[in-house]
Amino acid sequence: MPAVADASLTAQFGALLPYLVVAGGGVLLLLADALSRASRRDHLYLLTVAVLLGALAAQLFGPAPERTALLRGMLGGEAYTQYFNLLFLGIALLTATFATSVFERAARYRTDFYPLLVFATLGMMILAAATDLLTLFLGLETMSLAVYVLVGGQRGSLRASEAGLKYLLLGAFASAFLLFGMGLVYGWAGGTGYADIADGLRGAGGNLLLLRAGLGLMLVAFAFKIAIVPFHMWTPDVYDGAASFVTGYMATGVKAAAFAALLRFCQLALPELGGFWWPLLAVLAVVTMIVANLVALAQDGIKRMLAWSSVAHAGYLMLGVLALLATGRQGLAATVGPASGGAVLFYLVAYSLMNLGAFGVITLLGPDRGEEADRISGYAGLARRQPLVAASLAVCLLSLAGIPPTAGFMAKFYVFGAVVKAGLVPLAIWGVVASLISVYYYLRVIVVMYMQPAGESIHDGRSWETAFATGLLALLILFLGVWPGGLQRLAEVTFRTLAG
Amino acid sequence: MFESVCFYLCGGLMLLGGIMTVASRSAVASAVWLIFAFLNAAGVYALLSAPFLAILQVLVYAGAIMVLFLFVIMMLHGPVMNEDLRSRSRWFWPALALPLAAIAGSAVTLLGRARGGAFPAPAPHGFGRAEQVAALLLDRYLLAFELISIVLLVAIIGALSLGLREGRRT
Numbered sequence: 029m030p031a032v033a034d035a036s037l038t039a040q041f042g043a044l045l046p047y048l049v050v051a052g053g054g055v056l057l058l059l060a061d062a063l064s065r066a067s068r069r070d071h072l073y074l075l076t077v078a079v080l081l082g083a084l085a086a087q088l089f090g091p092a093p094e095r096t097a098l099l100r101g102m103l104g105g106e107a108y109t110q111y112f113n114l115l116f117l118g119i120a121l122l123t124a125t126f127a128t129s130v131f132e133r134a135a136r137y138r139t140d141f142y143p144l145l146v147f148a149t150l151g152m153m154i155l156a157a158a159t160d161l162l163t164l165f166l167g168l169e170t171m172s173l174a175v176y177v178l179v180g181g182q183r184g185s186l187r188a189s190e191a192g193l194k195y196l197l198l199g200a201f202a203s204a205f206l207l208f209g210m211g212l213v214y215g216w217a218g219g220t221g222y223a224d225i226a227d228g229l230r231g232a233g234g235n236l237l238l239l240r241a242g243l244g245l246m247l248v249a250f251a252f253k254i255a256i257v258p259f260h261m262w263t264p265d266v267y268d269g270a271a272s273f274v275t276g277y278m279a280t281g282v283k284a285a286a287f288a289a290l291l292r293f294c295q296l297a298l299p300e301l302g303g304f305w306w307p308l309l310a311v312l313a314v315v316t317m318i319v320a321n322l323v324a325l326a327q328d329g330i331k332r333m334l335a336w337s338s339v340a341h342a343g344y345l346m347l348g349v350l351a352l353l354a355t356g357r358q359g360l361a362a363t364v365g366p367a368s369g370g371a372v373l374f375y376l377v378a379y380s381l382m383n384l385g386a387f388g389v390i391t392l393l394g395p396d397r398g399e400e401a402d403r404i405s406g407y408a409g410l411a412r413r414q415p416l417v418a419a420s421l422a423v424c425l426l427s428l429a430g431i432p433p434t435a436g437f438m439a440k441f442y443v444f445g446a447v448v449k450a451g452l453v454p455l456a457i458w459g460v461v462a463s464l465i466s467v468y469y470y471l472r473v474i475v476v477m478y479m480q481p482a483g484e485s486i487h488d489g490r491s492w493e494t495a496f497a498t499g500l501l502a503l504l505i506l507f508l509g510v511w512p513g514g515l516q517r518l519a520e521v522t523f524r525t526l527a528g
Numbered sequence: 529m530f531e532s533v534c535f536y537l538c539g540g541l542m543l544l545g546g547i548m549t550v551a552s553r554s555a556v557a558s559a560v561w562l563i564f565a566f567l568n569a570a571g572v573y574a575l576l577s578a579p580f581l582a583i584l585q586v587l588v589y590a591g592a593i594m595v596l597f598l599f600v601i602m603m604l605h606g607p608v609m610n611e612d613l614r615s616r617s618r619w620f621w622p623a624l625a626l627p628l629a630a631i632a633g634s635a636v637t638l639l640g641r642a643r644g645g646a647f648p649a650p651a652p653h654g655f656g657r658a659e660q661v662a663a664l665l666l667d668r669y670l671l672a673f674e675l676i677s678i679v680l681l682v683a684i685i686g687a688l689s690l691g692l693r694e695g696r697r698t
Contacts, residue, residue, distance in 0.1 A: 051678060058685065102671040140689045147682045154675065166675040170682055177686035192690070237637060 040098050042091040043105040046083045046113055047153060053079030054146040061140060073128040076142040077121065080149070084117045093525070097159065101221050104159040104292070106525040111518075112156035112288045115377060119281045120149040122384050122497055126273035126391045129491030141181060145277070148174035152281055156288035159296060161210045161220040164289060168206070168253070171285060172199050175278060179270040191269025198262045202252035209245030212238050222297035229298070240304055247305060253286035256346060257316040260339045267335035268402075272394075275331060276387025279338045280380040287345055287376060291369060294353060295526050306353050310455060313350060316343030317462035324469050329402045333469055334386060337428055340466060341379055347459050348372035348443040351450040364449050366527065370520030371442035377515060378427070378435035378508060385424035385501035389417055392494045404473055409482025417495055418477045423502040427509070429470035430463045435508035442516060531575055538571035543631065547624065555601045559594060566590040578656030 053076075060075055093107040103109070127141060151171025158164040176199060180192020214220050216238040217228040228239075251259040267275045294305070317340055324336035351368035393410075394402065411418040427436030440463060447456040508515060545565025552558040566589045574582035654660065665673050 054678075055681075099671040100668050102669075140685055144682070144685065144689075147678065147685075150678065151682075160672075162669065162672040163675065166672055166679055169679050170675065173679065173682045173686055177682075177689055180690060 039091055039094070040105075043093070043098055044103075045086040045090055046117075047150065049079065049083040049086050050117075050146060050150045050153065053082070054143050054150060057143040057146060058140075061143060070128075072142050073124060073131075076124045076146060079146060080117050080121045080124070084114065084121075087113050087117070098157075101223065102160045102163045103154070103157040104296075104526075105157070107522045108288075108292065108526045109153075109157040111373065111522045112284070113153050115284060115380060116149050116152040116156070116281055119277065119284070119380055119384065120145055122388065122501075123273055123277040123281075125493050125497050126276065126388050127271075129494040130271070130273065130391060132491070141178065144174045144178050144181075148178065148277075149281070152285035155285045156292070158289060159222050159292070161214065161222075164293070165203075165206060165210060167285075168249075168289070169203065171282065172203070172253075175274075175282060178274045178277070179266060181274075182271055185269075187269040188271065189269075191266045194262055194269075195266045198252070202249045202259075205245045205252075206249030209242040209247075209249065212242030212245065214242075216242060222293065225297040226299060236304075243298075243304060244308075247308070250286060250290050251312065254283050254290070254342045254345070255339050256312050256342045257319045257339065258312075260316070260320070260342075263339055264332050264335045267338070268329060268331045272331065272387050272391040275335075276384050276391070279334070279383045279387065283338065283342060283345075284376045284380055287349075287372065291349060291352070291372060291523075292526060294349065295369070306350065309346060309350055309353070310452075313343050313346035314455065314458045316340065316346065317459060318465075321462050321465040321469075324466065327469070328404060330390060330404050330407070330473065331402055333404065333473075334383070334390075337466065337470075338383065340462065341428075343462065344440060344443060344459055345372060345375055345379070347447050347452075347455055348375060350455065351443070351446040351452065354450040354452055364446070366520050366524045367442075368446035368450060369523035369526070370516065371439075371446040373519035373523055374512070374516050375439040375443050377519070378439035378505070381501050381505050381508070382424045382427040382434075382436055385420060385498050385505065386428065388494055388498040388501065389421040389424070392417060392491055392498065404476055405480075407473060407477050408480040410477040412482060416499060420495075420498040420502040422474050422477065423505055424498075425470040425473055427505045429467045431467070433506065433509040435505045435512070438509055438512040438516075442512075535572065535575045538568045538575065541565075542568035542572065551620075551624070555604075556598070559597050559601060562597070563590050563594045566594065573656075576656075580656055580658045580661050 057072065057075055057079065061072060064071065087110055093105055093110045097103070098105045124142065124145060127145075131141075148171050151167050151169070151174060154163055154167030155171055156167075158167050176192055176196040179195050180189050182188035210220075213225060216236075217225045219225075219228075225239075248259065252262075255263045267279065270278065298305075320336050320340035320343060324333050324340065327333040327336060348368055348371050352365060352372070355364045355368060394406065407421075410421075423434065427434035430436045430440040432438075440459070444456045444459050447453075447459065542565050545561050545568060548561040549558050549565060552561055566585060570582040570585035570590065573579075573585055
């Protein structure tokens with residue numbers, strides 16, 4: 029039984045309204061898609077935007093989030109949920125905008141993109157709000173199934189089909205790991221709620237073998253979804269093969285959702301067992317940061333480079349999770365814990381902004397015309413041809429590298445700061461070394477854009493929505509780099525609601 | 529005593545069915561072995577005093593779903609197998625040994641526990657009847673129940689969307 033009592037029925041309905049809007053909107057989009065002519069799809073984009081904005085409004089202006097359980101402790105309704113729901117809905121809105129600019133020019137994409145995008149977003153929202161192993165799994169599956177199809181959804185593209193198939197097969201494998209692990213954890217705890225696991229840990233010492241085996245298997249699945257070494261092998265191929273706007277959606281939404289679920293699981297289910305995952309995660313995080321950054325140095329394609337960069341960023345984010353686990357172990361949870369959790373939340377927002385910006389520009393310039401258009405050398409002279417777009421991409425890349433005054437710098441600053449406060453100085457040093465390596469490959473793109481003469485122009489994309497959106501993202505990144513305090517406080521307060 | 533014998537028999541046969549499903553070289557044989565595994569799983573449910581689940585297992589899984597599987601295999605013109613699948617890969621034996629070791633490991637752990645007297649209490653009266661399953665589905669697990677419908681919907685759209693591509697091109 030849940031530790032937190034259920035809210036009243038009306039309060040629950042208010043809190044569930046964003047999910048209902050998104051789920052109902054997805055079904056509505058399917059119907060609209062089926063009933064409309066294949067040649068016209070502008071209205072599908074508008075309907076998607078309406079659904080997502082409606083859910084955003086329901087989330088923002090709904091009842092104030094409380095620390096209550098929803099639907100018998102299956103979902104948590106705290107500010108933490110709200111924070112991530114807003115993030116996911118924002119990511120989906122931007123992705124739909126990037127996608128529509130491509131759809132105008134190329135008929136290679138199917139119209140079921142929009143409903144699938146909406147359902148994937150619903151899965152992310154459920155995943156981040158889950159307080160029960162069952163909802164965790166179902167949220168993950170809703171998200172994953174939709175994303176598999178989004179990845180493979182380019183008509184006639186062999187690379188996309190290959191990427192979709194790879195992601196589907198490996199993802200199914202990871203899901204099996206997750207289910208098996210959950211089965212063992214359920215067998216140990218006697219309940220599927222996070223609270224049941226925490227209760228079991230508080231009650232019994234004794235034989236933790238079953239629980240540990242289960243948690244180890246669950247960790248494999250989490251590591252696959254957030255793509256940390258050695259569970260990252262799918263990332264370059266899948267990120268490269270998918271359409272650029274889908275890649276941006278995966279790199280930000282899927283990763284943020286998996287991290288949100290992981291943080292919540294660590295905080296609610298394993299408050300006293302951080303010690304178990306800790307050494308394992310520390311090794312994985314360091315290996316991830318070093319390997320991913322070194323491999324990214326050698327990449328010629330910009331999507332492949334960003335894929336490896338997203339693996340590296342999963343490593344930095346993992347440092348924040350480690351800081352949180354370490355504080356739990358040292359009894360510092362009350363003082364330093366929220367700062368570490370808040371640092372991860374801040375990082376996820378900053379990371380989403382800069383990756384969406386970068387993939388938005390890539391979508392704008394070369395909508396997946398094969399490997400040639402994807403090469404970094406193809407960006408030569410971009411600064412002269414499209415100065416504003418080049419400037420947006422430059423800001424995003426500088427932010428990914430962690431150079432002030434950008435959001436990426438502040439995000440790394442908070443995470444590494446939390447790691448040092450938790451007493452893990454060596455890990456922070458590894459993190460700094462890794463991000464120093466990364467500066468080279470991010471700056472290389474900027475050098476090519478600004479200092480090399482334009483070769484034959486392979487990029488000619490113009491779309492005012494995408495250009496406007498990426499420009500806005502670049503401005504937001506700069507804003508968060510100069511005035512990070514507001515979001516940082518919000519993130520910390522938000523994380524505190526999770527701890528209760 | 530009789531119940532325990534039945535339980536371990538069903539469990540063992542279910543494992544055998546699972547292994548043979550993976551190891552069979554013809555798709556039809558795999559499907560039939562999977563039905564065999566499902567039937568034994570139904571036996572395990574019945575012995576765990578969950579008769580309703582046992583019936584559902586037979587009706588839904590062994591009946592409906594596997595018949596669908598067999599239909600699909602038939603539509604794909606019988607055993608379509610390429611040479612790679614015909615010959616066993618060198619990973620076959622390790623892949624077989626690993627789950628067996630895991631099963632043996634869990635069995636040893638559980639038996640060790642049982643010796644300590646920590647076996648779970650017997651199921652209460654009325655456990656596993658349709659009313660109870662319904663109460664769980666529509667109350668405690670309502671959200672999960674509803675979410676599954678969305679998962680399935682997404683899966684159907686995905687399958688249609690990826691499958692239709694071939695049809696449209698021709």
